[in-house]
Amino acid sequence: MRPLGLAAFDNERSRKKQYQLVGDALLAGNIEQMNSQLAKFKQLLANFALEHGRQIRSEPSFRNEFARMCAVLGVDPLNYSTKNDGGSVWSTVFAKDINDFYFGLAVRIIEKCRETRGSNGGIIALDKLLSDLNKGAENPISQDDIVRAVESLKPFGPGLHIENLHNGSTVLVNVPKELNRDQTNVLSACEALGYVTTPILADNMGWDAGRGQYVLDEMVASGLLWIDKQVQPTQYWSPAAVM
Structure with missing residues (x-):
């Protein structure tokens, strides 16, 4: 015989509470398992960086793929540290802080913009800039490296930024204000x-x-x-x- 009245409501609330407890337990277990797997992936990523450091340093395409793997896992290479030495993955790979690498590249970009501003009005095609920066370079860079270097300068204002034109070309703009x-x-x-x-x-x-x-x-x-x-x-x- 089915319970009637207040007893029926009490039983229904009890069942819902039990379902909620079971659901919370399953969710907590899944989150813990995912966090454990993510930690393993991060450690594998760090080991990969150490093993293939030479290629990451010298091959722009390899470096870009490594950066994309970091992005997929939600890893910031600048802040993520290995358990062995406490240093960031990037600093280990480059044998120096990665901030120095991109800061140095940003300085080279600014210098090139100053050199060419009189001839291009402060707007230089990204492929032209890449070609100029790679002339005589021991370790070539890629357009992705240029983009990251320019993004690192955002805290200093919009004077230097990358613009995608409607015809598909990409330019680096070095003007006091953003283009409208x-x-x-x-x-x-x-x-x-x-x-x-x-x-x-x-x-x-x-x-x-x-x-x-x-x-x-x-x-x-x-x-x-x-x-x-x-x-x-x-x-x-x-x-x-x-x-």
Whole structure:
């Protein structure tokens, strides 16, 4: 005979509580097992880094794959320490602190930007920058290394950042402020002919003459574009296209 009244409610609450206790126990067991497996994976990752340190140092693609493995496991190589010596995986692999590696690379990037700013207006294609930095380098770097080095400078402000243009190309921007959307669109348009005009912007982006002229004048003032008034309509050239 099924219980009636308050007794039935008490039994139902008791069953729900028991189910909850069983569920909590299973969840705790699964979490403990996952944490144990993750710890093993992290230790295997550290052993892998020690065993293949030479390749990680000298081969950019190998270094990038190692960094991706770290990301999958949620491991920050800068902070993760091995149990043997207390040092980070990266510091062991590079025989020095990884911060020094990327800080040194960031300094080289800044120096290259300063050297070329007069010719490219502070905007340099990432593949061109990579080629310049790898000239004569004992251990070549990759674009991923450049991206990580630039990201390490974010606390210092937006003066140096990477921009993905709408045409698929990637550039490093070294200007006092971040590019807005209109400026990014203009740079993308410059990739086709090397220059733009207000009619080109009107035809391709639907801008009226006032908007186009304002954006172009602002970019000329910032050194992002060079102006050629000897032709009509006036052409606004990307310094990178002129070189």
